[in-house]
Amino acid sequence: MKPLSGVRILEFDGLGPVTFAGMVLADLGAEVVRLTRSDGAGVFGDVGGAVLHRGRAAVAVDLKASADRERVLDLVAAADAVIEGFRPGVLERLGLGPEACLARNPRLVFGRITGWGQTGPLAQTVGHDLNYIALTGALHAMGEPDRPPRPPLNLVGDYGGGAMLLVTGVLAAVIEARTTGRGRVVDAAMTDGVALLSSLFLALSASGLWSDARGSNLLDGGSPFYRCYTCADDQFVAVGALEPRFYAALLRGLGVDPDSATQFPPSGWPALHERFEALFRARTRDDWADHFAGTEACVTPVLTFAEAADHPHNRARGTFAGSPVQPAPSPRFDGEAGAMEPATALSLDAALALWRQAAAP
Template sequence: MAGPLSGVRLVEMDAIGPVPLAGMLLSGLGADIVRVGRPGQGAWADVGAAVLHRGRSHVALDLKQAADRDRLLDLLDHADGLIEGSRPGVMERLGLCPDVCLARNPRLVYGRVTGWGQTGPLAQAAGHDINYIALTGALHAMGDKGGRPFVPLNLVGDYAGGTMFLALGMVSAILSARATGIGQVVDAAMVDGVANLMSLFQAFLSTGQWRDERGVNLLDGSAPFYRCYACADGGYVAVGALEPQFFAKLLAGLDLDPADFVQNEKACWPEMERRFATVFAARTRDHWEAHFADTDACVTPVLSMREAVGHPANTARHMFVRHNDVDQAAPAPRLSATPGAIEPSIAIDMDAAIARWS
């Protein structure tokens, strides 16, 4: 199998949320993953399997049956790690807790991802992405001044705070286990991950460079040179001209006199925004994309998901691939000597899985 994680063997407990994306990413980087699901189609089978389940083998086990639990433990004897996303206590009730699994395989890395973490007063509470980013201060910072917070899909909590920190924790702990022979538990809580993602803004807040409210800060859409504008055809452009040299390019492209606009003087921002909006609204989105194409004004079209697949910059980079008849992201990040790839997804029985790893 191609990729920098070639030779790494992981068991993925079928789940929704961060776990299947972590499995997808790690398999794309070469990890050999066996996904364990209940008899039947399993989680996400009806909505996301063509993308989220790509690149790994699947076995069906009824973990309420002792024989099937024993077979899973047999497989874990040969694994580098396990990833699961159940509510705390579920794996314990099945007899598959970290203590049991590490007793069988002391080098095993046991990865657990939840919203609130394995411990704490909310550990047993239900929640979703919106709740996790709400309690960390991230959601409060997103939205217009005086308006309600904007929900940033489930990218921030589930995937940035959950999947990415789980994957980082797994790779880090596997490296440690290979050096020391000692496995461990990775407790990846989405709230912990999001809190870390907010580090820049916490630093700004501590130095007075950030106000703890929506719609009044440099990077929250309130700055006229860092926001989106409507165009004549109903499309939008995204403007990110933060640095002075890029701001100058933006003004030149909009045919506006630099003497009329002091970039970081907030008292000027309302008029600046009005002028920018008027100019952008006079032309189509495609016009502005072409107009700014050879400049450093940091102006790009806001593409739909379908448009993004066919955009020339993305196709030139082969950012998207067609797999299982669905357009989806190619494996990332890209490595020069050990590039990742999408391997076939196949259903196998447990005997075949154990034999492959033995």
């Protein structure tokens, strides 16, 4: 039995973070019903849906039809939580906002995720992950020093600061509701979440240990012992030799005299960059990976998604599985890899019958 077995989540179909949050909750064992558009229009193609919609049933509804809205409220009455990612006010106009839903189910947790949050001057403004992380300061710290900041995929805003904190907030409120009998509205804003993820860098900045100059700091590629290097085959290795003992192992592996390559002060980093670049250019990525295997130098190959799925460590742990290949559920409980369930479909009547049966004494 999975940890969230018996927890019922109603997911309003959407893009990005709410979809990922629904997948994570289903992976953890929650019984998730995903409300989709009755006209069949989906937000992901077949392959994307096979991964991102796994583990839960799709139920087609027409939210503009009063009969369907009433039956959605019947599902709400049996749910532990709702998750949605519409712009502020959309569900209220449909009669499905927090006030209406909590009136039907006072114990309900109403989880909402947006880029800017439910309040504030930008709440109604459109945007995407890149816009949200730009406003937090995080984007400014990413990329090459002499170029514009580089988009870090949408892992930081949509999924890290967004979906994962939505999941955290919803689960915290569900635990509280089981004690108090009262639900809550969870306002998960990606701007808030990314700011929270940036805590270390704000602390370093406050201590005078972080510069706004991109590519000049310990963890942003500014240090020669924490960055990526190009190899002879134009592939890359990642070097993370932060601690002195790991840095010493890196120097040994590169054949560098430690007296000529001290780790600090940072004023010596530009010369070390050039020196390490020339050394790593002399051999292929996989040669370096083999060379440093079993050492404490913290040197790893930079893999493509396809290569990552086939790496011996990931194969041994079952990190990727399925067809199409996809990440397995995480984290694990009692050391066991979580099983992945496929996406399914139910009628609205069937979903109501199942939840009513589960809620019956």
